[in-house]
Amino acid sequence: MEIKKVRYYIYLKDVLILSLTAFGGPQVFLAMVIETMVRRRRYLSEKELLELNALCQVLPGPTSTQTISAIGYRIGGPFLAYASLTVWVMPATLLMIGTAVLIDHLQENTPGSLNFAKFIQPMAIGYIIYAAQITIRKMIHTIEAAILMMIAAFIAFFYNSPFIFPAMLLIGGLITTHNYKKQPFIEEDPKIKIEWGNFLLWGGVLVGAALLGHYTGMLPVRLFENFYRNGSLIFGGGQVLVPYLYTEFVEFKQYLSSEEFLTGYAISQSIPGPTFSISSYIGALSMREWGLAGLLIGGFIAAAGIFLPGTFLIFFVVRFWDALKKYRPVRAALEGINAVSCGMLMAAAYLLFEPLENNLFNIAAIIGTYVLLQFSKIPSPLIVVIGVAAGIIYNWVMNSL
Structure with missing residues (x-):
């Protein structure tokens, strides 16, 4: 349980850094998420991330926000998803x-x-x-x-x-x-x-x-x-x-x-x-x-x-x-x-x-x-x-x- 809390904290810190540095629109956002959450942290595979992002693009609503929420949902369920949404x-x-x-x-x-x-x-x-x-x-x-x-x-x-x-x-x-x-x-x-x-x-x-x-x-x-x-x-x-x-x-x-x-x-x-x-x-x-x-x-x-x-x-x-x-x-x-x-x-x-x-x-x-x-x-x-x-x-x- 303690390890999970640390992981959640690190994940939310990564989301906060993204929210403060993600200039330049959805293309730059996706590149930054791949670099941070796939290659560096390995929260999910690049294929999984691209599939989630593609799904968010065909749904109504803000694509970047939905993608962040979906990643949080995959990692830690609804609680982490809503926390990700708030921090983002x-x-x-x-x-x-x-x-x-x-x-x-x-x-x-x-x-x-x-x-x-x-x-x-x-x-x-x-x-x-x-x-x-x-x-x-x-x-x-x-x-x-x-x-x-x-x-x-x-x-x-x-x-x-x-x-x-x-x-x-x-x-x-x-x-x-x-x-x-x-x-x-x-x-x-x-x-x-x-x-x-x-x-x-x-x-x-x-x-x-x-x-x-x-x-x-x-x-x-x-x-x-x-x-x-x-x-x-x-x-x-x-x-x-x-x-x-x-x-x-x-x-x-x-x-x-x-x-x-x-x-x-x-x-x-x-x-x-x-x-x-x-x-x-x-x-x-x-x-x-x-x-x-x-x-x-x-x-x-x-x-x-x-x-x-x-x-x-x-x-x-x-x-x-x-x-x-x-x-x-x-x-x-x-x-x-x-x-x-x-x-x-x-x-x-x-x-x-x-x-x-x-x-x-x-x-x-x-x-x-x-x-x-x-x-x-x-x-x-x-x-x-x-x-x-x-x-x-x-x-x-x-x-x-």
Whole structure:
């Protein structure tokens, strides 16, 4: 028992180090996990890790967080999995809540305080375009998928309601199931043993939060339901989350301004850990009217809401995924889901640019950020830091004139 505790402690320390050093997106994250948890610590084999990561990629929710939770589950069961989840998300969550507190303080006490973000607001769109390129290259392989992507982008341009996105994902998956015969045949298991406990937990929390929020009208409960629902429906990682959150919290509910959203998103690209941590920033500012306590409560509620559903689902599916993935219609449906996700990511770039002033400066900042990400070796966080520094200098110069 004592040896197990030491192993758990070492594992959680490794997770904490990852949470503080994992800059650069999911590809860098996976490489760091392979180096730390496979080659150095030998918690599991590389094949096992890649299979877990592949499973997390086809489930809704944050892939990196689900992968960390799944590794913890393999090593020490549910307790270590939830401990892994907490250690992994906490640093980024605290940083983004701190960012929200700072932004709120500046706006309360210094008019025009977001002028320092003059550069990083359009830069955030450059990040979205770069992410869209990488995601499309990875997920779109057929003409049908490309057409689905364009249709999804068109619909998201003009009907950007938070309620239409889940329907689009479902329809996209159903459309491509007819291609199941093109999937390589794998001998199917006639009997799939499914343990429904974690699925019922996921669904129960989803329905319970929705009913409680509807009948009580309490903002913290409604915020938890909003983020829990988004965390249950997002395929494609943190970049795909952006249009959902922007539509719901900026355009639909108007809890944040477009400038605040873009500033928070750009800053979230410069910190380590899960990209879904942008949710903590949005949740905090959504409850700013409650003062500092509201900022803290909103941030932690958003983090719980966005990260828990993916964890429940990975615990549910990991037990029978090896059997389920042999069914060709299941694999075929993923093509449509991924295509719709790419379309919504394309729409996000337009939706985020629309509120900005259409001038040469903003267009140059967007293109410049994309070029740096695509063709230079400058680390992504450093690009954001340069943008913030340039904005501060520009603001100081203009105020001095």
